[in-house]
Amino acid sequence: MTGEVPEGLPPGAAAAIRDALAAERQQTLDRITAVRREFDGIVESSVGVATDDEHDPEGATIAFERAQLAALIDQARGHLAELDDALDRLRQGSYGRCERCGRPVAAERLVARPAARTCITCAAASSGRWPGWQRCR
Numbered sequence: 743m744t745g746e747v748p749e750g751l752p753p754g755a756a757a758a759i760r761d762a763l764a765a766e767r768q769q770t771l772d773r774i775t776a777v778r779r780e781f782d783g784i785v786e787s788s789v790g791v792a793t794d795d796e797h798d799p800e801g802a803t804i805a806f807e808r809a810q811l812a813a814l815i816d817q818a819r820g821h822l823a824e825l826d827d828a829l830d831r832l833r834q835g836s837y838g839r840c841e842r843c844g845r846p847v848a849a850e851r852l853v854a855r856p857a858a859r860t861c862i863t864c865a866a867a868s869s870g871r872w873p874g875w876q877r878c879r
């Protein structure tokens with residue numbers, strides 16, 4: 743199993759991050775299942791009411807709720823893809839390196855946000871909150 747641990751990432755940290763990614767992945771899957779169940783519940787109850795979405799205010803609310811839940815599912819799926827991507831990078835050894843500047847991402851950031859692709863400096867610079875050169879504390 744030599745060469746599997748990414749450069750600059752202590753073996754303990756790699757294992758902890760893999761666990762964190764796996765745990766977050768499971769949580770995300772559970773969230774998708776829960777939201778989908780709620781989504782199905784709304785669809786079922788709207789079938790029972792047999793209204794058309796266009797004219798009934800109740801129907802409009804149901805359509806809105808369904809759209810909200812669909813957005814939540816999309817968001818969770820996107821997060822799931824990010825987590826899978828992070829697991830791939832962990833396997834390939836490119837994990838923990840900033841996508842923008844190529845420098846190692848701080849271990850604390852990776853523990854807090856295991857799917858992070860950029861270091862805190864680049865993340866802050868791209869969000870426009872701080873100038874890129876400024877250190878984050």
Ligand SMILES: [Zn+2]
Pocket residue numbers: 840841842843844845860861862863864865
């Ligand atoms: Zn960076």
